Amino acid sequence: MSGVGSVGEIVTIAAASVPELWRVADPREATRRIGQIRALATARNAVLLAHNYQLPEVQEAADFVGDSLGLSLEAQKTGADVIVFCGVHFMAESAKILNPGKTVLLPNLSAGCALADSITPESLLKWKERYPGYLVVTYINSSAEVKALSDICCTSANAVSVIRSLPTDRILFTPDRNLGRWVARQVPEKDIVIYDGACPTHDVLRDASVERVKSGHPGAVVIAHPECREDVLQMADEVCSTSGMVQAVQRHPEARTFIVATEWALIHQLKKRFPDREFIPADGCIGCRLHCPYMKMITLDTVRRALLENVFEITVDAEDAALARRALERMMAVPRDR
Numbered sequence: 001m002s003g004v005g006s007v008g009e010i011v012t013i014a015a016a017s018v019p020e021l022w023r024v025a026d027p028r029e030a031t032r033r034i035g036q037i038r039a040l041a042t043a044r045n046a047v048l049l050a051h052n053y054q055l056p057e058v059q060e061a062a063d064f065v066g067d068s069l070g071l072s073l074e075a076q077k078t079g080a081d082v083i084v085f086c087g088v089h090f091m092a093e094s095a096k097i098l099n100p101g102k103t104v105l106l107p108n109l110s111a112g113c114a115l116a117d118s119i120t121p122e123s124l125l126k127w128k129e130r131y132p133g134y135l136v137v138t139y140i141n142s143s144a145e146v147k148a149l150s151d152i153c154c155t156s157a158n159a160v161s162v163i164r165s166l167p168t169d170r171i172l173f174t175p176d177r178n179l180g181r182w183v184a185r186q187v188p189e190k191d192i193v194i195y196d197g198a199c200p201t202h203d204v205l206r207d208a209s210v211e212r213v214k215s216g217h218p219g220a221v222v223i224a225h226p227e228c229r230e231d232v233l234q235m236a237d238e239v240c241s242t243s244g245m246v247q248a249v250q251r252h253p254e255a256r257t258f259i260v261a262t263e264w265a266l267i268h269q270l271k272k273r274f275p276d277r278e279f280i281p282a283d284g285c286i287g288c289r290l291h292c293p294y295m296k297m298i299t300l301d302t303v304r305r306a307l308l309e310n311v312f313e314i315t316v317d318a319e320d321a322a323l324a325r326r327a328l329e330r331m332m333a334v335p336r337d338r
């Protein structure tokens with residue numbers, strides 16, 4: 001997690017990590033907007049939570065920056081009246097489920113998630129019918145309705161621990177097939193049936209691209225998100241969630257260069273924390289492939305508007321929320337994988 005920074009840092013530290021299209025055109029203007037957002041947040045007793053894949057300037061405006069698990073934990077313990085979720089819809093929905101009495105705002109309602117959309121309540125019910133007696137583990141990248149039909153949730157930071165914690169060997173894992181396969185390899189003693197969903201941002205990366213990048217940086221450590229395909233994960237030195245990548249860098253004090261196989265905006269956090277290290281996007285083409293268009297729908301302008309106009313307020317059906325909360329709270333009782 002990190003706190004509020006300055007746009008000076010955005011430009012001097014992260015410029016090389018940010019695709020040209022997304023660079024801050026006028027740092028002084030961005031500083032002014034961040035100042036306005038901070039003043040509005042204080043006036044409304046609002047907390048700004050930002051995912052590691054948010055634009056660097058949005059990360060700088062936030063109170064906390066982290067992965068899905070870290071942000072869920074922050075949402076659960078916040079004393080703020082308003083949560084502005086700088087992320088995608090399922091994340092804001094999870095924050096609302098955990099904080100039914102608070103106002104949760106998503107600055108752009110179009111910020112969805114292709115992976116979450118790959119499973120519906122109807123498709124999950126049909127799948128469950130084929131596997132009676134199996135427990136359903138659902139990745140947090142899913143709708144409230146799908147979570148409500150699940151026994152427990154997980155994130156990429158605790159999926160292995162969640163599966164090991166269950167009192168059964170028969171598990172349905174949904175919706176991400178790449179994360180599911182990776183988890184199944186860590187827990188071979190369990191029968192894990194995996195749904196066929198994927199994150200298009202990560203699933204597009206191939207080992208050949210990573211090999212090409214690696215050939216130009218011998219000795220570089222490859223760190224990959226488990227939403228990547230198996231061929232990429234097999235060549236990775238570290239497989240972890242976005243926040244887990246910070247710890248992964250710490251585990252390699254000798255390494256100067258890291259090849260990062262996840263959405264490019266995470267490199268902003270890595271560069272801030274480790275300014276003496278080099279971080280290279282694994283696709284060799286920053287912003288071309290490992291780019292989540294949904295995450296980039298949140299901008300400083302939409303965050304400011306959210307605070308000024310109280311938009312877009314997230315609501316969840318009470319019955320779904322109660323069942324989904326049970327699945328999320330079970331998940332949060334399980335520690336991170338490492």
Ligand code: SF4
Pocket residue numbers: 053088112113114115116141199200201202263292293294295
């Ligand atoms: S990176 Fe993939 S899983 Fe994450 S929000 Fe974007 S589409 Fe969804």
